Amino acid sequence: MAQQDTRLGIWLMVLTTFIFALQDGLSRHLSEATNVYMVTMVRYWFFAVFVLTLAARSKGGLRGAVKSGQPVLQAIRGVLLVLEICVMVSAFVHLGLVESHAVFACYPLLIAALSGPVLGEKVGWRRWSAIGIGFLGILIVLQPSGGVFSPLAAIPLVAALMFALYGLLTRRVARTDSAATSFFWTGVVGVVTATLIGMWFWVPMSLPDWGLMALLCLTGATGHYTLIKCYEVAEASAVQPFAFLQLVFAAALGMVAFGETLRPNVALGAAIVVCAGIFTLLRARKAEQR
Template sequence: MSAAPSTASAGFSQEENFPLGILLAFLAFAGYSIMDVTVKMLVKHYAVPQVIVFNSLFAFIPIILYALKTGGLWRNLRTRRPQFHAARAFCGICSGFLGFYAYSQMPIADVYALAFTAPLFITALAVPVLKEQVGWRRWTAVGIGFLGVMVMLRPGSGLLNPAAFAALGGAFFYSIGMLISRLMRGTESSVSFAFYSTLASTLVYGSMMPWLGKMPTWPHLGLSALGGTFCGIAFVCLLTAFRKVPAAVAAPFQYTQIIWGVLYGYAFFGDMPDHTLFIGVAIVISSGLYILYRETRLGRQVAAQPVAEGA
């Protein structure tokens, strides 16, 4: 599932350039969607852990090149909080597997729609995890957002299935990873978040290859290269976008993924969401944008901001 840098180390700066920042944010989420298309194609032929490993290996290339260009590998990857990186990597491992599994069973647009619940989870979990004060307005937005989820899933319709729960579970673990990133703000570079999560996924799922892996064909290896490279490039674009514009400007572009999800889903897989999904998406996005507005107005770190997992 797609993801982006922390505002702590990649926020609004003297480098601001609104047109460029907005363009980069738009391109970043378009790039993540290309990765998701390749994932959905590959999970029909290979086990999810193998797809994650190959995607991660190719995602390393743009990430490492960006780190070398922005201060060097050591400067970007050194850490004072390895235990937090380990916890965040665990969340990335879980969210990646659940998200990729959901892609194997559901249309891309449906997975995106459920992934958009992440800001709702972040707001709800900020109370017990970060001891933040959440007022009645944001609690109301969270409640309305989850009503939107119920509209999309329509309990009793058969859409409430293991894949849907996997998509929601991926959003849940992604949200915990975001909260951990908040705890790390000010001491870690944004590149380190993507690098260590990608490294952990590669090592954990790579250890399963003797039992689950099989030799990919050249076309499928090309798809892996395409998806993984676009994932890494998307991270670099989004990291740069957060340096050019405030987080509140860049973050909402994540919702443009529903457009790509519908277009790519129809073009490559013949999937066309029904009108009920669009109603639910509109409710969830509205709730997320309101939470973003309240977070920004209150001067807190943006709850709706995505974080790059790198895989």
């Protein structure tokens, strides 16, 4: 058991969000050059090797990692995450990093709203108020009178819903399975799903793009490694609010590397969503302590 160090955990979360933002930028570029499904498939090949390596080195080895008390839910988690990645990267291609992440930032609110019917948790009036305010922020981002509001705006919203369901199922299986088991099933089921989809969309890729693909795979493994280390040294509830920094890093990358713009309504709406999300996380932490 690693010694608890919240400050180190926070810095590891900041580093993780920066790495994942870089991964998002690489995913957008490569998906524009080829397609979303091929990029997701190749990245999962590398991720599966990373997962199997960690599982083999964990207590109980591969045999211990594969044992699950809820294999059906674990399989659904793995499939759901692959589909969520495909949907979210499609959002990067069609909407850009800035606006996609501004909408996607609502996923903690969706988790809070769905935790009652899915997990049987009680959600108090304060969190429901924060959820309502957060979705007001989403409306500001979408700007129904114009701007980003279009059928394309539904893409990151669907991704956020899928990721929220993935998060809820992760908490559900955690009642019987270890984190190592969940991680193993995520990688193995994910690589099978991604390959069954992506093998139909294989296209030639230039040598420089293969180099970027290698970098994408490396950032994926590195990001998950720093995230694991983050949760080893600090409580998830203490560092989770800093995960919103991925929105900041991704927006900066979108503007610098892809020439995107940050419109005032997107900045205002995203700020409201993030504040509401942090509030729901803090209320959930207090509820757990009680």
